Amino acid sequence: MKKLIAGVVLGLGLSMTAHGAGDPEAGEANAGVCAGCHGQNGAAPVMAAYPKLAGLGETYLVQQLRAIRDGERPIPEMTGMLDDMSDEDLQDLAAYFDQTEMPVSQASEENLEQGRSLYKGGNLASGVAACAACHNPEGKGNGPAGYPHLGGQNAEYVIKSLKAYRDGERNGAPQSQIMVDIASRLTDTEIEAVANYISGLN
Numbered sequence: 001m002k003k004l005i006a007g008v009v010l011g012l013g014l015s016m017t018a019h020g021a022g023d024p025e026a027g028e029a030n031a032g033v034c035a036g037c038h039g040q041n042g043a044a045p046v047m048a049a050y051p052k053l054a055g056l057g058e059t060y061l062v063q064q065l066r067a068i069r070d071g072e073r074p075i076p077e078m079t080g081m082l083d084d085m086s087d088e089d090l091q092d093l094a095a096y097f098d099q100t101e102m103p104v105s106q107a108s109e110e111n112l113e114q115g116r117s118l119y120k121g122g123n124l125a126s127g128v129a130a131c132a133a134c135h136n137p138e139g140k141g142n143g144p145a146g147y148p149h150l151g152g153q154n155a156e157y158v159i160k161s162l163k164a165y166r167d168g169e170r171n172g173a174p175q176s177q178i179m180v181d182i183a184s185r186l187t188d189t190e191i192e193a194v195a196n197y198i199s200g201l202n
Helices: 002-016 024-030 032-038 058-069 087-098 112-121 155-166 176-183 188-199
Strands: none
Touching: 024 032, 024 087, 058 087, 112 188, 155 176, 155 188
């Protein structure tokens, strides 16, 4: 597992040198179509099952946008929306959303401690790695490595994503295999607890 993580981080780090940072102003010109679902500046989705895009990380965002455009990550709601965008357009769009701060959601007290324990320490008994190892103890992610900012993300979206990883429905991005392995070891209860904790993390 450690070798897998190291290999992915190295590969993503090398890929970062292959392209420059995007232009947020150019990205803003194409961002209007996104607001209908993800809200103004990608910070207030119209449904909790949609992700906040604000501040996720430019590298992560451009990877996901390309995967969606190229059909590697099918999302029915986004079918055709990125078809006419070039790699540069997507890089600019990612840069635009990344410059905005992600607002923090309100976590429930119900399973907060279980979620905190999983996020910070994992589960040794089932082999679940701590989320903080890749996504930062404060949920700020690891931009250069392509690990997204999680703190403040909608809990419902995190649940949806973890279950998609666990079921093998999300496996197209470079770091997806790490998440598939981790999510496959999580129970529904654990997924709900860690998603709740993440939603209030900052």
